[in-house]
Amino acid sequence: GIKDSEKIIPSIEIETYTDAHLTEIIEPWKRHFDIGFGGFNRAPKFPLPNNWVFLLRYGYLKNDESVFTAVCHTLEEMRKGGIYDQIGGGFARYSVDDKWHVPHFEKMLYDNAQLISLYIEAYQCTKFDSFKQTAIETIEWVFKEMTSPEGLFYSALDADSEGVEGKFYIWDKAEFDEILGTDAKQLAEYYNVTEEGNWEEEQTNILRKTIEDEDLLTKYGFDAETFFEQVKSANKKLLAVRDKRVHPGLDDKCLTAWNGMMIKGLVDVASILNHDFYYQKASAAARFILNNLKTDNGGLYRNYKNGKASITAFLDDYAFLIEALIALYEYDFNENWLVEAKSLTDSVIENFSDSESPMFFYTSAAGESLIARKHEVMDNVIPASNSVMAQNLKKLGLLFDLEDYINKSSEMLAAVHPKIKTYGSAYSNWSIQLLNEIYGINEIALAGVEIDAVKLELSNHYIPNKITLGGTKSNLPLLKGKESNETKVYICRNKVCQLPVNTVEEALAYLH
Numbered sequence: 407g408i409k410d411s412e413k414i415i416p417s418i419e420i421e422t423y424t425d426a427h428l429t430e431i432i433e434p435w436k437r438h439f440d441i442g443f444g445g446f447n448r449a450p451k452f453p454l455p456n457n458w459v460f461l462l463r464y465g466y467l468k469n470d471e472s473v474f475t476a477v478c479h480t481l482e483e484m485r486k487g488g489i490y491d492q493i494g495g496g497f498a499r500y501s502v503d504d505k506w507h508v509p510h511f512e513k514m515l516y517d518n519a520q521l522i523s524l525y526i527e528a529y530q531c532t533k534f535d536s537f538k539q540t541a542i543e544t545i546e547w548v549f550k551e552m553t554s555p556e557g558l559f560y561s562a563l564d565a566d567s568e569g570v571e572g573k574f575y576i577w578d579k580a581e582f583d584e585i586l587g588t589d590a591k592q593l594a595e596y597y598n599v600t601e602e603g604n605w606e607e608e609q610t611n612i613l614r615k616t617i618e619d620e621d622l623l624t625k626y627g628f629d630a631e632t633f634f635e636q637v638k639s640a641n642k643k644l645l646a647v648r649d650k651r652v653h654p655g656l657d658d659k660c661l662t663a664w665n666g667m668m669i670k671g672l673v674d675v676a677s678i679l680n681h682d683f684y685y686q687k688a689s690a691a692a693r694f695i696l697n698n699l700k701t702d703n704g705g706l707y708r709n710y711k712n713g714k715a716s717i718t719a720f721l722d723d724y725a726f727l728i729e730a731l732i733a734l735y736e737y738d739f740n741e742n743w744l745v746e747a748k749s750l751t752d753s754v755i756e757n758f759s760d761s762e763s764p765m766f767f768y769t770s771a772a773g774e775s776l777i778a779r780k781h782e783v784m785d786n787v788i789p790a791s792n793s794v795m796a797q798n799l800k801k802l803g804l805l806f807d808l809e810d811y812i813n814k815s816s817e818m819l820a821a822v823h824p825k826i827k828t829y830g831s832a833y834s835n836w837s838i839q840l841l842n843e844i845y846g847i848n849e850i851a852l853a854g855v856e857i858d859a860v861k862l863e864l865s866n867h868y869i870p871n872k873i874t875l876g877g878t879k880s881n882l883p884l885l886k887g888k889e890s891n892e893t894k895v896y897i898c899r900n901k902v903c904q905l906p907v908n909t910v911e912e913a914l915a916y917l918h
Contacts, residue, residue, distance in 0.1 A: 421820065423843045425468070427827075431837055432464065435830040436472065440504065444480030446831070449504040453484060453497060455520035456789045460834040460841070462528055463870040467845050481528055485540045488605075488612035491575065492597060493641040493648070495543030496551075497521055498565075507614055508605050511565035511572040511654070515552060515664045516788050518544050519559075522671035530678045531868040541675055545684065548668065551656075556698075557690045558660035558710060559668045567654045574654050576610040577644075578603070585643050592626055592633075593640045660710040662699055662719055663788075665691060666726030673733040677865050685737055692734055695727065696746055705753050705772060718773035721766050721782065724754045725794035732801050732873075739857070739877040748802055751811070754795060764817035765792050783822060789835035792818060797839055801873055804849055807883040807901065819843065845871050846899050848917055851884055852876030853906070854893035863910045869917060 440447040445454075458477050465474030484490060487506025489498050496518050498509030522541050529537035552560045567574045579601045583590040597613040598604050604611045623630055672688035675681060699707045699715045706719035706727065731747040734740070758766040760781070767779040768791060782790045796818040803811030819839050826833040826840065850872055852860050857876045864874065875882055878889065884898060894906035895913040907913050 421823070423823075423840055425844065427823075427840060428464065428468065428837075428844065430827045431830040431833075431840075432470070432473065434827075436476075438831075439476045441476075441479075443505050444476070444483035445504075445506070447504070450500045450502050450510070451489075451504055451506060452500040452787055453489070453517060453521060454787060454831065454834075455517070455524045456785055456838075457831050457834045459524050459527065460837045462524075462531065463838065463841055466531055466868065466870065467841065477528065478532060478534070481525060481537060481540075482534075485525075485536055486615040488614040490540070491547065492613040492615070493644050494551075495545075495547035497544070508612060509572075511575055513563040515548070515559055515561050515661075516667055518548060518552075519664065519667035519671045520788075522548075523667075523674045526671075526675045526678050527868075527870070530865070531870075538679070541671075542679075545672065545675060549687070554658070554660055556660075556694050556710075557687065558694060559665050559691065560656060561659045561661055561664060562657040563653075564655035564657070567652045572607070572612070574648065574651050576607065576612055578610050581647075582611070582644075585647055586640050589636055589640055592622070592628075593637070596622060596637065658711060662695060662706055662708050662710075662723035663726045663791075665695060666723070666728075666730040667788075669730035670726070670733045673730070673737050677737050677861075680862055680865065685734075688730075689734055689738070692727075692730060692743070703772070704749060705757065705770065706750065718770055720770070720773075721754065721758055721768045721791035721795065722788070724750050724758075725791045725798060728754075728798045728802075729794055732798065732805075735805075736874045739875070741877070741881060744802070744805060744882075747798070748806060751795075751798060751802055755814075764814060764821050766795055783825075784832045785835040786832070793822075793833075793835035793839065796836070797842075800839070800842070800847070804847065804873060804901075805875060805882055805884070815839075816843075842871050848872040849884060849898040849901075849903075850874045850913070851888060851896040851898060851903070852894075853878075853885070853888045853890045853896070855891055856893045860893055860895060860910060864913075867910070867914060 438446045445451045458480060461473050462477045464470065465477055484506050487501060489501045489506045489509045496513050499512050499514055499517060500510050502508045502510060522544050525537045525541040529541065548559060551563065554560060565571045577599060579599055582594060582599050586593050595617060596615065598616045599611040603609040623633060669688045669691050672684040676685035676688065699710055701707060706723050707715035708717040708719045708723050728747045728750050731743045735743040754766060757770040757772050760767055763781065765781040765783060768782045769779050781792060783792050784790055785793055796815045799811040799815035802808065803815060819836060822833065822836050826836055830837060848869060848871060853876065861874065875885060877885065888896060893908055895910065896903045896906050897913055897916040904916050
């Protein structure tokens, strides 16, 4: 956050990054992995989605099995824990213990939006069904509990209801048994529900999974399909009863930055699962923001509530919305999203630049005057607005062939690079940019009438360091002169393209 911020002074030279730079970040970081319960070996435990996105990509690209295993183990443990709402979907802010057991029951949009992106990316890489399931259930929770009539997304659900933290989410054994009848015995074991209760509030239980599915199936001699139907049916019954309880308070502000994250989460799932409905919801939310939260001079408002836009936007509002617009373009190849993203980026350059540093200020020169304008540089539970902007500049620079955007992005990374190795987890989004610098970004250009089918086939493959572009008529420099009726796939790096190929399989050969 802003309170950790400081002025970052530019680096004199832009160095060439190598694998050694990654090793010096990762090695100290590895010592903090919790091998038992996943996450890092401390309590309370926060999900820190951006940390795990970096570690997933690093583990995959570097072929580092210990890191890759730590990521998968962490995602499994979080999903099984009390931090995850087992029957309703969605994650709480953190767990107070080191086992992901007892959550701080508040649910935030920004956590869940990023976790949707993380889980679906991990699914694309591993094809673990539980990761896909987690992303989908969390989206369904957002649609049910966190979506405004305009199709924007609310900020948070309180931890307490009727003055008691967690009251909405917990169960005593008698009520659990009464609702589930003959299924209660197995389900109580499945969700760790006991007579005496499983946390400090006596005789109440937080639903969590402490027993492996396979062990339970073996113990009772169930076949998997029948048992999981039973779980589904039990979840529905429990949810129906829970929905009648007094709900936690809702923070119904719709913030541009957090909506940007949610739009991107929906697009990520839409493209990996070929789920157009999620894309429709994402594009509708983006259009609403562009139509109703723009200022007269082309800037943004931060907040939408009760039909009114207010508060001059901060850097994170621009950064996460621009990131979402780029993701929308990569899904539907509608260049209007990129035109909007570029226009907002130019607004950032005009209103947030610092003449003494490559970093942007968090507040706009056009906004209410604050005593001191600061840079937000450290990646926390939410990535720093500057690290997100640095990646946006790089992507837009490649898409529009804008050297000044690409240079600005490089200068930002160079300025912060000396700090990354000192504290990797506080610079994980910058580390993703470092990864892209070292492994390169694959610009995958698609031409021809069948590009939707090609894009779909591409989405089955995990290529974390890529941007995808395509279309039959285009103003993007990289697509100029590549119009074609037959399907062609170009793999380009730094504006140099390989000879086109006709299939995804051939294209992938260039990448390996």
